[in-house]
Amino acid sequence: MGKASKLNIRRIVIAALVLYIVLLLGPIAGFDIPNIAAAIQANPLQLVQFLIIGLANGAIIAIIGLGYTMVYGIIELVNFAHGDVYMIGVFTSLTVLSLTGTLDTDSPGKIILGLILALVIAIAVGAGLNATVERVAYRRLRNSSRLAALISAIGVSFILENTGLIWAAQSWLVPSFGTTGGASQKVFPDLLGKIMAAYGLDVNLLANTGIALRFTIKDLMVMVLAGAMMLALRLFVQNTKMGKAMRATAQNRDAAKMLGIDIDWVISTTFLIGGGLAGAAGLMAGLYNNTAWWFMGFRAGLQSFTAAVLGGIGNITGAMLGGILIGLLASFSDGYLNARWTNAWVFATLVLILLFRPSGLLGEQVGEKA
C-alpha cells in the first residue's frame, strides 16, 4: 500500500477541490440543474439542435486534435503551435478567396471552384508550415529534454499568432468589411449560404420539412469533409507502407531505424499530414463559424488538445472520439449553461482526465495507436 494509497488520497483531494470550485462557480456558470431540466422539458428538440451543433464543432476539433495526437504519438511532443497552424489555415483560405475574387462573385460555380482552390492551398500551406516548424524548431531538440522542445513549441506559437495579427491588418489580403486593425475579429463570408441562395434554396436543409430544427448546408459540409478525412487517414495509417512505418516508428524508434525506416522522413510526413488537416480545418471552421481572428488558434488548440488527451493521446481513433465528445460538451455548455464558461468546463475536463485516467478513454486499447 503506502505509496499507492497516498497517491490516491492526493488525487481525491485535488478532485474534491476541482468539484468544489465547479460547485462554487455553478450559479455563475449557469450550472443550475433544475433550470436545465426545465429548459430541456420545455423544448426537447433543442437538445437535438445542440447535438447537431456539437457534432459539427466536434468534427472540426477532432480534425485539429488528430495533428496533436499523431505528433505526440511519434515524438512525444505536445506541439503547442498546432492550433496556430489551424489559424493560419483560416487566414490562408480567406486570402485565397479574396484574391481570386470569390468573395465578390455571385456565380455558384465560381464560388465552388474558389472554395476547392482555397481548400487545396490551405492544406498545402498548413502542411508546409507544420513540416517547416518541425525542421526548424523541433528536430535539433529531438534528443534534448522534452521541456526544451515544449518551450520551443510555445515560442513558435507566439510567432505564428503575431504573424496572424500582422496578416489580419493587411486589408488587401483579408477584407476588412468595416472592421479596423489586425486585432479585431474579421468576417469570413458565408459562401455556402450564398451558393444555396443562388439556387433559391434555404441554408437550412430541413427548412421545408416541418421539423423545427436547423441542419444547415454548413453542418453537412463539415461532417462530410471531416468524416472523409478521418476515413482517409485511417486507411492510410492502417494499410500503406508509409502508414505502417509511422506506426512502427511510434512504437519503437530504434527498431524502426534498424529495419531501414528513414525516421526523419517519417516524422516530417507526420507533421505534413497533421498540418494539412489543420489547414483544411481552417477553411471548414471559417465557413462554419464565419469569423477569422488571429487568436482563434488558442481556443481551438486548447479544445483539440483536450480532445486528444480525452481519447488517449497518441491514439488516432481516440482523438476522433475525444473531438466529438468535447464538441458536444462545448455545445451543451454554450446552450444550457453559459457560453462564457465553456472553456472552463473544457479545462476542468482536462484536469479530471489527467487525474483519473491519464491514458485517456482508448489509451490502453491494444492496436490502434499510431
Place this chain on the structure above:
Amino acid sequence: MLELTDVHTYYGNIHALKGISLKVDDGEIVTLIGSNGAGKTTTLRTIQGLLRPRSGSIKLDDLELHKLPSHQVAAKGIAQSPEGRMIFPRMSVLENLEMGAYARTDKDGIQQDLERVFGLFPRLKERIKQKGGTLSGGEQQMLAMGRALMARPRILLLDEPSMGLSPILVDLIFDTIVAINKEGTTILLVEQNALMALSIAHRGYVIQTGEIILTDNAAKLQENEMVQKSYLGVE
C-alpha cells in the same frame, strides 16, 4: 565479408568501444562473448549505424557502412534481432514480419521468406493475427529473429537471443540459428551464455570493457583457461 577495424564508439564522454577489430567471413557463425557492459550491444548498434563510431571503419566487402545513415545500412544486407527484442507491440505478428521487409520491393521474394520464417517458427504462423505485445517472451524472440530474416540479410546480427528464455526454448532458438546458418546466412552472435554460443559458433571473440582481449576458433576458446574461468563457470 564484414570487417571492423579499430572502431571507437562513445556515449557522450564515455569511451564504450576502445578500438574493436573483428571480422566475419561468408557463411560463418561468429560469436562475441563477454560480460554485462563489456560493449557487445554497443558493437552491434555501431555496425547497424544507430551509433556512429568516432574513428575506425566498418566495411561490408568494399562498402564503408560507417559512412551511411542508419536507415541505409539495413538495405545493404545487415539485419538485427536486437537486445530486448524490440518488436512492435501494437502491430500484429504478420505486420511485424512485413516491417522486416521494409527495405525490400520484391513481392515474390518477400512472400517466399514469409513462408520460410513460418517454416522455422511454426508458432508464429499460429499467432499470425495476434498483437506482438501479447506474445510470450519466447515467441517475441522468434518474432524478432523472424522479422530480421524477412530482410533476407547477408549477415544476421543476434543480440542475446537466449535472454530470459527457458532451457528448452534456448535449445530451440540455438537449433534454429544453426539451421538459418546452414541455409546460407552469415551470423554474428552476441551472447552472455558463452557455453551455448561457443557450442554452435565457428569462431569467437571475447570482449572486455570495450576491447577484444582474445580471439580463436570456438573449440579452442572452449578449452582456454581464462574463458573457462570467466565465462564458462568452470572452476
